[in-house]
Amino acid sequence: MGRQRQVVQRPDARRSRIAHPRSRAGGSGRGRAPAQEALKRFLGDQLAALSAVLGNRTVRLAWLLAGFLAGLWVLVPVHELFHAAGCVATGGSVTRLEISPLFGGGFLERHFSWISAGGEYAGRLSGFTPAGDLSYFVTVALPHLLLAPIGAALARRAARTRHALAFGAALAAALQPLASLTGDAYEAASIPITRLAHAAGFSAALELRGDDVAKVAASAASLGSPAAWALFVAGCLGGVALVALLLVASGGVAPRPEPTSGSGWTRRDVLQALLGAAALASGAWILKRVFFPGRLSASGRASLETLLDTLIPEGRFPGHRTTGVLPKLLTELEGSRQTRRALVEGVELLDRGARHAGSPSFRELSPARRDALVREIAGFAEGTLPRFFYESVRNRAMEIHYASPAAWKALGFPHAPQPEGYADFAEKPGA
Amino acid sequence: MPETDVVVVGAGAGGLAAAWRLTARGMRVTLLEAGRRYRPERDYPQTSADFEAREFPFDPVSDERGKPRFGFGPAQEIRESWDGYRSHDLVTGRQAGNRRLYLQYAHVRGVGGSTLRFQAEAHRYHPDSLRLATLMGAGVDWPISSRELEPYYDLAERRMGVAAPAEIRFRPRSSPPPFPAHRLSYASARLAKAFSAVGLTLIPNSLAILPESFEGRPPCNYCNSCTEGCPIGDKGSADVTFLPEALRTGRLDLRSGSPATQVEVDGMGRASGVVFADENGTLQRVRARFVVLAGGAVETPRLLLLSKSKLFPQGLANGSGQVGRNLTETLLWQSTALLPERVGSFRGVPIDGTAWDESVPSVRRSGAVGGFRLSTAHGASGLRGPAAYAGRLVPGFGLEHQERMAKVFGSAVGIIGIGDWLPNAGTLVDLDPSLTDARGLPVARITSTLGENERLLLREIADRGRALLSAAGAVMLEESSSLDRFLTAHVLGTCRMGKSPADSVSGAEGFSHEVPNLAFADGSLVPSSGSGDSPSLTITALALRTGDQLLERAARGG
Numbered sequence: 001m002g003r004q005r006q007v008v009q010r011p012d013a014r015r016s017r018i019a020h021p022r023s024r025a026g027g028s029g030r031g032r033a034p035a036q037e038a039l040k041r042f043l044g045d046q047l048a049a050l051s052a053v054l055g056n057r058t059v060r061l062a063w064l065l066a067g068f069l070a071g072l073w074v075l076v077p078v079h080e081l082f083h084a085a086g087c088v089a090t091g092g093s094v095t096r097l098e099i100s101p102l103f104g105g106g107f108l109e110r111h112f113s114w115i116s117a118g119g120e121y122a123g124r125l126s127g128f129t130p131a132g133d134l135s136y137f138v139t140v141a142l143p144h145l146l147l148a149p150i151g152a153a154l155a156r157r158a159a160r161t162r163h164a165l166a167f168g169a170a171l172a173a174a175l176q177p178l179a180s181l182t183g184d185a186y187e188a189a190s191i192p193i194t195r196l197a198h199a200a201g202f203s204a205a206l207e208l209r210g211d212d213v214a215k216v217a218a219s220a221a222s223l224g225s226p227a228a229w230a231l232f233v234a235g236c237l238g239g240v241a242l243v244a245l246l247l248v249a250s251g252g253v254a255p256r257p258e259p260t261s262g263s264g265w266t267r268r269d270v271l272q273a274l275l276g277a278a279a280l281a282s283g284a285w286i287l288k289r290v291f292f293p294g295r296l297s298a299s300g301r302a303s304l305e306t307l308l309d310t311l312i313p314e315g316r317f318p319g320h321r322t323t324g325v326l327p328k329l330l331t332e333l334e335g336s337r338q339t340r341r342a343l344v345e346g347v348e349l350l351d352r353g354a355r356h357a358g359s360p361s362f363r364e365l366s367p368a369r370r371d372a373l374v375r376e377i378a379g380f381a382e383g384t385l386p387r388f389f390y391e392s393v394r395n396r397a398m399e400i401h402y403a404s405p406a407a408w409k410a411l412g413f414p415h416a417p418q419p420e421g422y423a424d425f426a427e428k429p430g431a
Numbered sequence: 432m433p434e435t436d437v438v439v440v441g442a443g444a445g446g447l448a449a450a451w452r453l454t455a456r457g458m459r460v461t462l463l464e465a466g467r468r469y470r471p472e473r474d475y476p477q478t479s480a481d482f483e484a485r486e487f488p489f490d491p492v493s494d495e496r497g498k499p500r501f502g503f504g505p506a507q508e509i510r511e512s513w514d515g516y517r518s519h520d521l522v523t524g525r526q527a528g529n530r531r532l533y534l535q536y537a538h539v540r541g542v543g544g545s546t547l548r549f550q551a552e553a554h555r556y557h558p559d560s561l562r563l564a565t566l567m568g569a570g571v572d573w574p575i576s577s578r579e580l581e582p583y584y585d586l587a588e589r590r591m592g593v594a595a596p597a598e599i600r601f602r603p604r605s606s607p608p609p610f611p612a613h614r615l616s617y618a619s620a621r622l623a624k625a626f627s628a629v630g631l632t633l634i635p636n637s638l639a640i641l642p643e644s645f646e647g648r649p650p651c652n653y654c655n656s657c658t659e660g661c662p663i664g665d666k667g668s669a670d671v672t673f674l675p676e677a678l679r680t681g682r683l684d685l686r687s688g689s690p691a692t693q694v695e696v697d698g699m700g701r702a703s704g705v706v707f708a709d710e711n712g713t714l715q716r717v718r719a720r721f722v723v724l725a726g727g728a729v730e731t732p733r734l735l736l737l738s739k740s741k742l743f744p745q746g747l748a749n750g751s752g753q754v755g756r757n758l759t760e761t762l763l764w765q766s767t768a769l770l771p772e773r774v775g776s777f778r779g780v781p782i783d784g785t786a787w788d789e790s791v792p793s794v795r796r797s798g799a800v801g802g803f804r805l806s807t808a809h810g811a812s813g814l815r816g817p818a819a820y821a822g823r824l825v826p827g828f829g830l831e832h833q834e835r836m837a838k839v840f841g842s843a844v845g846i847i848g849i850g851d852w853l854p855n856a857g858t859l860v861d862l863d864p865s866l867t868d869a870r871g872l873p874v875a876r877i878t879s880t881l882g883e884n885e886r887l888l889l890r891e892i893a894d895r896g897r898a899l900l901s902a903a904g905a906v907m908l909e910e911s912s913s914l915d916r917f918l919t920a921h922v923l924g925t926c927r928m929g930k931s932p933a934d935s936v937s938g939a940e941g942f943s944h945e946v947p948n949l950a951f952a953d954g955s956l957v958p959s960s961g962s963g964d965s966p967s968l969t970i971t972a973l974a975l976r977t978g979d980q981l982l983e984r985a986a987r988g989g
Binding site for chain 2: 116203204207222223310311312313315316317371374382394395398399400401402403404405407408410411412413416417418419420421422423424425426427428429430
C-alpha cells in the first residue's frame with residue numbers, strides 16, 4: 001500500500017530516472033519528457049544527415065564548413081531584408097537596417113541608402129514601425145518562416161546526393177531559428193505574451209519586448225517585479241517552443257526514406273522548395289516596391305495636384321497654384337525612397353477610395369467627397385502608410401506654401417527676419 | 432619642448448573667453464575646436480522666404496554619416512501620478528511613452544560653440560546659489576564666494592555687451608550693467624498684467640544683445656532668430672565677442688575641424704600636450720605647458736575618460752572616480768498658447784522678459800529646495816513665422832485652415848520656466864559601451880534622472896505658468912518639460928570645483944586636484960544650476976577666472 005502511493009506521488013522523478021538507459025537501448029521513448037525527446041530527435045536528425053553527407057571521407061567536412069560559412073554570409077543580409085519585407089508587407093514602415101561590415105554592410109551601405117554598416121549585431125532592423133502586434137510578429141518571424149523550411153528541403157536533397165558544400169550552405173538556412181533563440185525567437189514569443197499581460201493590467205509589460213534577451217533581462221531587473229520576471233521566463237520558454245515547432249515543421253535535414261527521382265529530389269522536398277521560392281519571390285517583389293518605388297505617373301501627378309487643391313485651395317486666399325507648391329513638393333518627395341513610395345501608393349489609395357465611392361478617379365470626385373476622403377486618410381493610425389502619406393504631403397505642402405511672400409499678405413506677415421528685422425516689435429501689430 | 436604655452440580644447444563660451452584672457456596677457460595659445468568656423472552671411476542669413484525651414488546648420492544628434500554623436504543611458508520610468516504634467520503637442524499628442532524620452536543634448540560643435548544658437552541670456556547667479564548646502568542642506572557649496580565671482584561677471588558682461596535692467600531686486604549687483612535693457616515686445620507687454628495677476632513682476636530680460644553699436648558690431652534689429660544663428664553679429668556669441676580681439680594679438684593659433692582625442696601626460700603625472708585629428712584626419716600632437724579643457728560638460732569628461740594612461744588607469748584626473756559624475760542640468764518647462772487677439776509675437780528677441788520673483792533659492796512650501804523664473808519666450812518657442820503655425824499650431828486643411836491661419840497668425844505666445852536641478856547619483860556622463868565616433872572612439876553617454884526635488888519644483892513652475900496663461904485669456908496648445916524629455920543645452924558639473932577631491936574634480940582655482948597643469952574653462956566646472964538662471968554668463972565668468980588663475984600659476988613657474 002505504502003509503496004504504491006509513493007510511486008503515484010512522484011511519477012516525474014521516476015520517469016526521468018529510467019529514461020536514459022531505455023533510450024540508449026533503443027527503446028521507443030514512450031514516457032520520456034517531451035523536451036528531451038525533441039532534443040534527441042533533433043540531434044539524431046543532424047547526425048544522420050552528417051553521416052549521410054560525410055560518409056567516410058573527412059575532407060568533405062571542410063567543404064561542409066566552407067558551405068556553412070558562405071551560406072551564413074549570404075543569409076545575414078537576406079534575413080534582415082526579409083524582416084523589412086515582413087514589416088512593410090503588413091502595413092508598417094522601415095527606415096533603417098544595420099548590417100555588420102563583416103557581412104557586407106560596408107558594401108551594401110554604399111549602394112543602398114537605408115542600410116548602414118555597423119552595429120553590435122551581425123544584422124539588425126533598427127528603425128521600423130510595425131502596424132500593430134500582428135505586423136510586429138510577422139516582421140520578426142518572416143525570415144525564419146521562409147528560410148528555415150527552404151533550407152531544410154535543400155539540405156535533405158544535398159544530403160541525399162552527398163554534396164557537402166551545398167549541404168553546409170543549406171544547413172545555415174535550416175538552423176537559423178536555433179541561432180535566434182536569444183533574439184528573434186524570444187521577441188516573437190514575447191509579442192502575444194506581453195500583449196496579454198498588458199491587457200490584464202500590467203502596464204510595463206510591453207517593455208519586455210526586444211530582440212536581445214540580455215537587454216530585456218536588464219529591463220526586467222529594472223522593473224524589479226516578479227511579474228516582469230515571470231513574463232521574461234515565459235518569453236524564453238515560448239521562444240524555445242516556437243523554434244522547436246518550426247524545426248519540426250521543416251522536416252529535418254536528414255534524407256528521408258521516400259522515393260526520389262534520379263536527381264535526388266523527393267516530392268515533398270520539391271514542393272517545400274517551390275513554395276519557399278514563391279514566398280521568397282513575393283517578398284522580393286515587396287522589397288522592390290518599397291526600396292525601389294517607381295515614379296508618379298502623369299495621372300498620378302494630376303491626382304496629387306487635385307489633392308493640393310483640397311489642401312490649399314485657390315479662392316478667398318492665395319492657393320497652392322499661386323505659390324507653386326507642386327513642382328517643389330514633387331522634387332522633394334520623389335527625392336527620398338520612403339516618401340516616393342508613400343507618394344506612389346498614397347495616390348493609388350486616393351484613386352481606389354474614389355472608385356469605392358463610385359467615381360473613376362479622385363480627380364472626378366466632388367469637392368465635398370474629396371474632402372471627406374482626405375479626412376479619412378488623415379485619420380489612420382500613426383505609422384501606417386495612409387497617415388504617413390497624408391502627413392508628408394500636407395506638412396511639406398504647407399511649409400512650401402507658407403514660405404512664399406504671396407501667402408504672407410493675408411496673414412499680416414511682412415517679410416523674412418533679415419535684413420530689416422522688426423523694429424516695430426514693441427508696437428501693436430498693423431499699427 | 433612645449434610648442435606653445437597653453438592648449439585650450441573647445442572654442443565655445445568658456446574656451447574662447449579663456450583664450451582671450453590668456454592671449455591678451457601675453458600667452459601663446461593653441462585652440463583646438465572639433466567643429467568648423469561658421470560664416471553667418473552664408474550659413475544662417477535669415478533672408479530667404481523659406482527661412483523657417485533653414486535651421487542652424489548643425490545636427491547635434493548624428494554626424495554626417497548618420498552615426499550618433501552621443502549615447503544615452505537607461506531611461507527613467509515615469510509615474511502615472513505625474514500624468515497632468517506630461518509633454519504634449521497638437522502633432523504627436525503625448526510626446527513620450529512611459530519612460531523619459533532622450534531627445535538631444537543641444538550642443539553645437541563649431542567656433543563659438545553653443546553660443547552660436549543661444550538666446551543670449553546673461554544671468555548672474557543669486558549669491559545663495561553658491562551656498563545651497565550650508566543654507567538649505569541640499570546640493571553643494573561652491574569653493575569660492577560670489578564676491579570672488581563678481582568682478583568676472585562684470586568683465587564678461589562688458590566683453591559680451593550685456594543689456595539689462597539697472598536693478599533687479601532678486602539679483603543684486605554692485606555696478607550698473609554696460610547697456611540699458613531692451614524694451615518688452617508688444618506681445619510680452621500684453622502678458623505683463625497676467626504675470627502680476629499671479630504675483631510675478633515681468634521685467635526686461637538680461638541679454639547679451641546689443642541695443643546700440645559697440646566695437647564695430649551693429650545694434651539688434653529684433654528679428655527673433657537667435658536660435659538659428661545671429662546673422663548680423665549683435666548677439667554676443669563667443670565668436671564675435673572674444674575671438675576677433677584674441678586673433679589680433681597674433682598669439683592665438685585657432686585650429687577648427689580638429690577634434691582632440693587624448694590628453695597626454697609625462698612621467699611626473701603632468702599634462703604634456705593634446706593629441707588631435709587635423710582637418711585631413713591625420714593625428715597630430717601639440718605640446719604645451721598647460722592644458723585647458725573647454726569642450727562642455729559632456730565632451731570634457733569624455734576626453735578625460737578617453738585619456739587613460741599607466742598613471743591614470745581610470746582616465747585622466749579621475750583617481751576619485753568623479754569625472755563625469757554630478758551632471759547638473761537646469762529644469763525646463765515650456766508652453767505655447769493662443770491669445771484671443773493678434774499681438775505680432777514673431778517680432779522681438781527670443782526670451783525678452785523675465786519674472787525673477789521666485790528665483791531666490793529657498794526651501795519651498797512643497798519641501799523642494801531651489802527656485803525658478805518664468806519668462807516670455809515667443810521666439811524661443813519657434814514662433815518665428817507662418818510655417819510654424821501651419822505645421823504645429825493650426826491642424827487640418829482647406830479653406831477652414833486658411834481662415835484659421837489668417838485669424839490666429841501672430842497671436843501665439845510662448846512661456847518658459849527654468850529652475851534648480853540638484854545633482855544626483857543617477858545623472859552622469861560616461862563612455863558609451865557600444866557607440867563610437869568616426870574614429871572608432873567611444874562617444875559620451877548621457878544618463879539623466881529627474882529627482883523628487885525636480886519633480887516638485889517642475890510642478891510648481893507649471894502650475895504658476897498655467898495660471899498666468901489662463902489669467903491672460905490664452906488657450907494652451909503645447910507643453911513640454913524636463914519631466915518626460917531630456918532636451919537641453921544647459922549641462923554643468925561633470926568636473927565640478929570643490930574643496931575635497933572626494934566629491935569634485937577640480938579645486939577652487941579651476942585646476943584639477945590631481946594634475947597640476949590641467950584646468951577647466953567650461954560648464955563642467957560649475958557646481959550648481961542656479962535658480963532659474965541660464966548658465967552661459969557664469970561659464971564665461973568662471974573661464975575668465977580660470978585664465979587669471981593660470982596666469983598666476985605660470986608666473987609662479989608652475
